[in-house]
Amino acid sequence: MLEAHGLCCVRGERKLFSGLNLRISTGNCLHVRGENGVGKTSLLRLLTGLSKPESGEVLWCNQSIALDPITYHRELLFLGHRDALKEDLTALENIQMYAALDDIDLSQEKFLAALWRFGLRGRENLPVNCLSAGQKRRVLMARMLTRQAKLWILDEPFNALDIQAVHELQNLMIEHLSAGGLVVFTSHQEVKIPNVQVLEL
């Protein structure tokens, strides 16, 4: 379970929010919404532990994430605004590199199947800098599949995706939730995920 108690976030001179509480249990999904600049990315960064709150705390499995960040980060997949891909490596090398960093041992077939699932058949050996914006997002979707993290925190994951890829990402998130995962995401668009909770900032 992911919880936040009394979170207060200050950026520069501005207090973005305070007294923010949330609770997301296994198999549940939270959609964080709000206008540009309201503090959605800032909240996600607090939930990942990348930023520290002015006050309040974030708990994972009833324990403050500050107590054991290494274990927490092993269970967490965070996709930020920018594509976290190495531009001079191929799509296949990118997801293999991330798996090696995460200590995940998968066969080459599994990596290829993940890329193919998201329409990258024939593109797997191209350097990422030769892929379109949407294709890069699809490489990240393949990474979500191969990462095996319980908690997904996704900042604008639907950006740059075409209609088909939006459906595929929604399905991937639904599969993850059905398998007992948790998802927190931001998006300016309506998302078709059953029982999604909404947090309006």
Ligand SMILES: Nc1ncnc2c1ncn2[C@@H]1O[C@H](COP(=O)(O)OP(=O)(O)OP(=O)(O)O)[C@@H](O)[C@H]1O
């Ligand atoms: N490092 C920083 N120093 C000062 N202000 C910052 C910093 N980072 C973000 N901000 C400000 O905090 C506010 C919230 O930013 P944030 O990126 O969390 O918004 P957002 O809701 O995700 O916006 P968007 O929908 O445009 O992505 C903005 O006004 C931004 O300018």
